[in-house]
Amino acid sequence: MKYAGLAVTTVAHKNEHIGADKRRTTIKDCGTVEFNDNVTKVFKFGSIEWGQAGMVGLTELLALHLQGLNVKNEIRAFCMWCDAQKVDSERVVGQVLVYNDGKRFILQAGAELLKSGTTIESADIPLPYFSIGSGAEHAFPVLLRDGNIDEAIQEAMKHDKGTGGGIDMAHEQKDRNNVVTLPQPKEVAEALKNDGYLDSDGNFTKKSLGYTSTKLLDLNALAKMGLVNNVSSI
DSSP states (O other): OOOOSBOOOSEEEETTEEEEEOOEEEEOTTSOEEEESOOOOEEEETTEEEEEEEEHHHHHHHHHHHTTOOOHHHHHHHHHHHHHTTOOGGGOEEEEEEEETTEEEEEEEEHHHHHTTOSOEEEEOOSSEEEESTTHHHHHHHHHTTOOHHHHHHHHHHHOTTOOSOEEEGGGSOBOTTSOOSOTTHHHHHHHHHTTSBOTTSOBOGGGGOEEOOOOOOHHHHHHTTSOEEEEEO
């Protein structure tokens, strides 16, 4: 079935659906690039559906934020850890594109935002379609022309090396409604450990540096263009 909705690296949304490609990009120490085309970037948590783009350590923390957890300290700690690992600050960015009961919005976090004192930045999406990730500029015109998510992501695959593999839809994923069961703040660490992003000593792992290509968005500039509104930060 072809779905209309949001499209990630490419994550896209249109109307009530969110979809994404399945490619994750790994840049090795020697500079070579490795692709994994079997990565899930879209998820469901009760009535919330979302797609993730960027560095997995940050996208996982933003996903926990969506599920009601306070992750501000962990986001700051992760960005500091990436700096210590000499990761290019422009790559230390995470974004989630969200649909929840008729409301569409974007969340993003990153090292560059943190420099200005912002831990998480958000904006509402007034349009019935949007896209994030490295292939977003190719997916968005297709959505604008009333194309569906499949068509938008397939177009991005033709032009963007960071977009590839198959296409997943958020509403078809297993519900993560029972993921969070522990009291704060232990639950954040436990959730990250369960997924392999923290080791037994509470340190971030190399897995958290996995990357689905994207770049930080200037939400205030997009607001002036009418593509987002209600920009806010915490």
